[in-house]
Amino acid sequence: MLLGIGHALAQYLIRKLEHYTRLSSEEKESLDALARLRTRRVRARDDIIHEGDVPQFINLVLDGWACRYKTLEDGRRQIVAYLLPGDVCDIGAPILREMDHSIGTITAVTLAEIPLDAAEQLLMAHPRLMQALCWDALTAASIQREWTVNVGQRTAFERLGHLLCELFVRMRVLGLTRGSSCDLPLTQAEIADTIGLSVVHVNRTLQELRSTGFITLGGRELTIHKLESFERVVLFNQNYLHLSHEGRHLDADET
Known part of the structure; x- marks a missing residue:
């Protein structure tokens, strides 16, 4: 999924932000120009930035999967979040001055490393972009609340099913699904670190999910059969992803 010169490097970020507000051609071009200033390729299962580091850039995922995570002393x-193409890894870090968590890759990842002063200049020049990124940050916080509910209240079956639904829907927003299928490059250990179960319990729950006929999972690909029915079974409601904002319906000149 590595993007070539002919692609807008910020295309996935643009697609996501346009769920919140329609962007003008100038705004899109400015975002893409910022993404082209400096890029970096990070290999799979390596760290992008560590807890305690002082960030020098804002990192934008151009392709691949990454995650936020915390590690205990032992x-x-x-894993507290998954970062997909178009996700900004650490937009609040320049304000907080120090990373309070680490960001690691799941697959090989291409990042745009955006200088802090360049990002500030862009947002000052384009208030609508600042508004859209604020909506995106609020949606990330909403996802975090849902993950807390997932670990605290849902059954193992519901936790895993809910996570799969969320990742599929987020990939669909980006145009990265293939019908009812999408990439799912997660190991069972990573899933366990996400939903608070042992690897053995995750394996058993995956077998249970497969036996229902709702999912097919193999070869790093997830297929969800009868998505709406599966969502009801695992208590998944898309409202916390905030995908029905005015941006889907308005032209840039109307906002």
């Missing part, structure tokens, strides 16, 4: 890890 090595136990909790």
Whole structure:
């Protein structure tokens, strides 16, 4: 999924932000120009930035999968978010001055490393972009709340099914699904670190999900059969992803 010169490097970020507000051609071009200033390729299952580091750039995922995670002193890890193409890894870090979590890759990832002063200049020049990125940050916080509910209240079956639905819907927003299928490059250990189960329990729950006929999972590909029915079974409601904003319906000149 590595993007070539003919592509808008910021295309996935633009697609996502346009769920919140329609962007003008100038705004899109400015975003893409910012993404082209400096790029970096990071290999799979490596760290992009560590807890305690002082960020020098805002990192934008151009392709591949990454995650936010926290690690305890004894090595136990909790994954607290997945970062997909178009996700800004650390937009708040320049304000906080120090990373309070680490960001690692799941697959090989291409990043745009956006200088802090360049990002500030862009947002000052284009207030609508600032508004859209604020909506995106609020949606990320909404996803975090849903993950708290997932770990605290849902059954293992519901937790895993809910996570699969969320990742599929987020990939669909980006145009990265293939009918009812999408990439799913997660190991069972990574899923376990996400939903608070042991690897053995994740394996057993995956078998249970497969037995229902709702999902097919193999070869790093997820297929969800009868998505709406599966959503009801695992108590998944898309409202926390905030995908029905005015941006889907308005032209840039109307906002």
